[in-house]
Amino acid sequence: MAEPLDTEDHIFENLQKQIDPKLSAAKSQAAQKREREYYEKAQQRFGDLVGTNSTLPCTISSIRVLNANNTRKGFLARIFDPILSVNQDRPYTLAEAIREVSIGADKLHKFDLFHEPISIFLDKPSQTDPSTTASDLDVYLSVKEKSRILLKTGTDVGNAEGSAYGTLLLRNVFGGAETVNVNASLGTRTRSAYQATFETPILSNPDLRVEVGGLASSTDKSWASHEEVLKGGWAKLRWIAKGGNRHEFGYNGVWRQITGLASNASPTVRADAGDTVKSSVSHTWMTDRRNNPLLPSRGYYAKTISEIAGWGPLQGDVAFWKSEVETQTALSVPILGVEGDSGVSFTTGIRAGVLYPLALASESKPEASHLNDRFQLGGPTDVRGFRLAGLGPRDGTDAVGGDVYAAGSANLLFPVPGVGAERPFRIQAFLNGGRLLALKHSGRDGSKDRSTTQKSVYSTIRELGSGLPSMAAGIGLVYAHPVARFELNFSLPLVLRKGEDARKGLQFGIGINLL
Numbered sequence: 001m002a003e004p005l006d007t008e009d010h011i012f013e014n015l016q017k018q019i020d021p022k023l024s025a026a027k028s029q030a031a032q033k034r035e036r037e038y039y040e041k042a043q044q045r046f047g048d049l050v051g052t053n054s055t056l057p058c059t060i061s062s063i064r065v066l067n068a069n070n071t072r073k074g075f076l077a078r079i080f081d082p083i084l085s086v087n088q089d090r091p092y093t094l095a096e097a098i099r100e101v102s103i104g105a106d107k108l109h110k111f112d113l114f115h116e117p118i119s120i121f122l123d124k125p126s127q128t129d130p131s132t133t134a135s136d137l138d139v140y141l142s143v144k145e146k147s148r149i150l151l152k153t154g155t156d157v158g159n160a161e162g163s164a165y166g167t168l169l170l171r172n173v174f175g176g177a178e179t180v181n182v183n184a185s186l187g188t189r190t191r192s193a194y195q196a197t198f199e200t201p202i203l204s205n206p207d208l209r210v211e212v213g214g215l216a217s218s219t220d221k222s223w224a225s226h227e228e229v230l231k232g233g234w235a236k237l238r239w240i241a242k243g244g245n246r247h248e249f250g251y252n253g254v255w256r257q258i259t260g261l262a263s264n265a266s267p268t269v270r271a272d273a274g275d276t277v278k279s280s281v282s283h284t285w286m287t288d289r290r291n292n293p294l295l296p297s298r299g300y301y302a303k304t305i306s307e308i309a310g311w312g313p314l315q316g317d318v319a320f321w322k323s324e325v326e327t328q329t330a331l332s333v334p335i336l337g338v339e340g341d342s343g344v345s346f347t348t349g350i351r352a353g354v355l356y357p358l359a360l361a362s363e364s365k366p367e368a369s370h371l372n373d374r375f376q377l378g379g380p381t382d383v384r385g386f387r388l389a390g391l392g393p394r395d396g397t398d399a400v401g402g403d404v405y406a407a408g409s410a411n412l413l414f415p416v417p418g419v420g421a422e423r424p425f426r427i428q429a430f431l432n433g434g435r436l437l438a439l440k441h442s443g444r445d446g447s448k449d450r451s452t453t454q455k456s457v458y459s460t461i462r463e464l465g466s467g468l469p470s471m472a473a474g475i476g477l478v479y480a481h482p483v484a485r486f487e488l489n490f491s492l493p494l495v496l497r498k499g500e501d502a503r504k505g506l507q508f509g510i511g512i513n514l515l
Contacts, residue, residue: 053094054094055094056094057091057092057093057135058091058092058093058097058136059085059091059092059133059135060083060084060092060097060101060136060139061084061085061086061125061137061138062125062138062139063083063084063101063139063141064138064140064141065108065141065143066140066142066143067142067143067144068113069145070145070172070175071113071145071175071176071177072174072175075175075176075177078203078204079108079204083100083101083104097137097139098120101120101139104141105120105141107205107206108141111177111201113171114144114146115144118141118142119141119142120140120141121139121142122137122138122140123138124137124138125137125138145172146171148170148171148173149168149169149170149171150167150168150169150171151167151169152166152169153165153166153167156510161187161188161189161190162187162188163185163186163188163189163190164185164186165183165185166183166184167181167183168181168183169181169182176204177200177206178198178199178200179198181195181196181197181199182196183196188220190217190218190220191218191219191220191227192217192218193215193216193218194215194216194217195213195214195215195216195217196215197212197213198212199211207239207240208238209237209239210235210236210237211234211236211238212233212234212236213233213234214232214233214234215230215231215233216230217229217230218230220260223376223389223390223398223399224389224398224399225261225262225265225266225397226258226259226260226261226262226265226269226273227258227259227260228257228259228372229256229259230256230257231254232253232254232278233252233253233254234251234253235251236248236249236250236251237249245285245287246284246285246286246287247283247284247285248283249282249283250281250282250284251280251281251282252278252279252282253277253278253279253316254278255275255276255277256276256372257274257275257276258272258372261273264396265398266396266397266400267395268395268398268400269371269400272371275317276316276317276318276370276372277316277317277318278309278310278317278372279310279314279316280307280308280309280314281307281314282305282306282307285304286302286303286304287301287302289301290328291330292480293512293513294480294481294482294485294512295413295424295426295478295480295485296347297331297343298331298332298345299330300327300328300330301326301327302325302327302328303327304323304326305323305325306322306323307320307323308320308321308322308358309321310360311358311361312361313361315361316360318367318373319357319358320355320356320357320358320369320373321355321356321358322353323353323354323356324351324352324353325350325351325352325353326349326350326351327350328347328348328349328350329347329348330345330346330347331345331347332344333346333412341421342421343415343420343426344412344413344414344415345413346412346413347411347413348408348411349408349409349411350406350407350408351405351406351407351408351434352406354403354404354457355369355375355403355404356403356457357369357439364449365449365450366449366450366453368439371401374401374403375401375402375404375405375436376392377389377390377391377392377402377405377407377434377436378390378391378392378434378436378500378501379509380489380507380509380511381509381514381515382514382515383407383409383432383433383434383470383515384430384432384474384489384491384507384509384515385473385474385489385492385493385502385503385507386470386472386493386501386502386503387501390500390501390502391434391436391470391500392405392436392438393436393437394500399501401436402437402438403437403438403439403457404436404437404439404460404464405434405435405437405464406434406435406464406469407434407435407515408434408469409430409431409432409433409515410430410431410432411429412428412430413427413428413478414426414427424479424480424481425477425479426477426478426480427477427478428475428477428478428489429474430473430475430476431473432472432473432515433468433469433471433494433495434469434470435464437460437463437464439456440456440459440460468495469495470495470497470500471493471494471495472493472494474492475489476489476490484510484512485510485511486509486510487507487508487509487510487514488506488507489506489508489509490507491503491505491507
């Protein structure tokens with residue numbers, strides 16, 4: 001028989017041996033498989049139970065949310081009280097009861113207050129209670145609240161800018177899913193930006209929210225030889241319609257300053273230098289049916305933005321109507337011999353906008369648009385193959401923007417060889433182009449009378465279709481990170497107008513919604 005000391009030495013020797021990574025990974029996969037199989041069997045048993053008793057009549061006598069210690073009872077009651085059978089005209093079936101409770105749990109999830117999953121338990125009430133019946137059910141939802149304070153810092157590099165930022169998020173401030181978000185950033189182009197917002201749902205509805213906020217920023221706009229300083233605030237009402245379409249109606253009041261002019265700033269930039277106040281209302285509509293917003297292979301996306309400033313009681317120093325539309329369509333391309341999703345897709349995108357000058361309440365004639373309000377076009381996130389603000393009207397070396405634009409892109413994406421279609425990497429070949437125009441006869445003294453302004457807008461829109469747009473083609477690598485889309489492209493300009501600033505060669509872009 002071995003001595004006890006020898007046995008202990010043998011144990012320590014085994015503990016000191018390095019664990020085989022392959023063996024450890026195999027054990028981990030086996031444990032995950034067992035857990036997944038257990039969950040699937042439990043789900044199947046639950047489904048069978050509900051299926052067998054789906055038409056069984058029942059009444060929901062109470063609903064309780066467990067562990068929601070920082071959430072107001074009145075806030076939760078607005079979500080779940082309508083589900084209680086006492087507020088219904090007829091009894092539920094078991095299937096209907098589970099569906100209604102699941103809808104309530106989904107609402108809780110949308111508030112971003114609790115970790116996933118939100119567990120649902122059904123129980124019979126105590127038989128000692130004389131007010132209960134045999135068909136009564138008590139419903140319990142077990143939740144785990146997320147941290148009420150989130151502090152995040154980091155750095156961003158992309159689109160010819162580097163920045164450092166800090167974000168403070170306060171969740172569930174008053175116990176009704178209210179959030180306070182404070183952001184601060186310092187960068188090479190956006191020299192400083194500070195923003196604070198307060199958002200709250202209305203009547204415990206996650207699809208109906210109000211937001212108020214304020215900002216102060218200073219941005220170096222080197223393409224137009226100036227620095228823009230903004231200070232202002234906004235109020236917004238957001239809602240989601242039954243069909244899933246998103247709406248936003250808001251008011252913006254912003255003091256803008258064009259300052260820090262370069263020594264070689266053009267006369268157009270100098271004429272717009274100084275202070276202006278924009279007071280505007282806006283509406284945004286959006287529908288998104290893409291399977292992946294950053295790397296879509298099926299579906300479509302559409303968005304419209306309309307803004308009116310300085311009209312009637314809005315006051316302010318600038319008056320205009322501004323409208324933009326954006327669409328994207330994605331199609332999956334089948335490949336012979338490849339079952340399921342091949343990973344090859346074809347996407348097209350279109351963007352267009354118009355800025356229509358209006359007359360201020362105190363004036364009778366419309367005034368020409370200001371540099372702050374005009375569109376800019378070109379860069380790695382819209383028309384690739386051109387520098388930032390590289391398309392459109394120029395005064396000397398300054399890109400002074402335009403009042404009417406249209407841009408489009410066609411992209412063919414296919415998986416990186418050896419990586420696989422399920423990974424978020426793609427090789428893309430693209431052809432894109434666009435035009436950006438200023439209104440005709442829109443001098444600094446204004447656009448004459450209303451009739452002349454209307455004719456100028458219509459003639460400028462018609463001019464968009466005369467001649468080829470400025471175009472570029474190229475090939476590149478795409479990575480769809482969960483936060484943003486990264487692109488590294490080699491671009492070759494094909495059509496270029498006098499004064500426009502193209503970029504031949506490599507171009508790096510980061511964005512959420514690229515053309």
